[in-house]
Amino acid sequence: MLPEAARLRRLLRLEKVRAIAKQNAATEAAEAEGTLAQLEALVRRTSTLASGYRPGPTLPDGMALRDLGAFVGGLDRVVSATRGDAEQARRIADRKQQELARAERSRAAVGDRAVASRRALEQGRQQPVLGARRTVGTDLE
Numbered sequence: 001m002l003p004e005a006a007r008l009r010r011l012l013r014l015e016k017v018r019a020i021a022k023q024n025a026a027t028e029a030a031e032a033e034g035t036l037a038q039l040e041a042l043v044r045r046t047s048t049l050a051s052g053y054r055p056g057p058t059l060p061d062g063m064a065l066r067d068l069g070a071f072v073g074g075l076d077r078v079v080s081a082t083r084g085d086a087e088q089a090r091r092i093a094d095r096k097q098q099e100l101a102r103a104e105r106s107r108a109a110v111g112d113r114a115v116a117s118r119r120a121l122e123q124g125r126q127q128p129v130l131g132a133r134r135t136v137g138t139d140l141e
Helices: 003-052 062-125
Strands: none
Touching: 003 062
């Protein structure tokens, strides 16, 4: 087998491997984005829930106020922890998007090299077109 043909086959196999890696990166990025969206929705819901329990003037005594304050404090801690989880999920999702972009660039580079190798191989197989020879003499000969 010609070295150019072997190189082309190797590049095509590498392109397939990189395409699979890109697909895996896309799946991971989509999962990370889904997790981020769920956590952001959870932050909004828990924040709304916590703000709905703020103490008002209708509490009967100090004990109810203390209990409500403890409950709201617990909800605030849940909101804070959920915000932290959402920030971490955002960082992970951003990293996964960068990995996806890197995988696509890698796959595209190998694809471009494979196309160039295929063209070079096809050009090598073609018979060179010989230009018209200059005629020597006259038409009478």
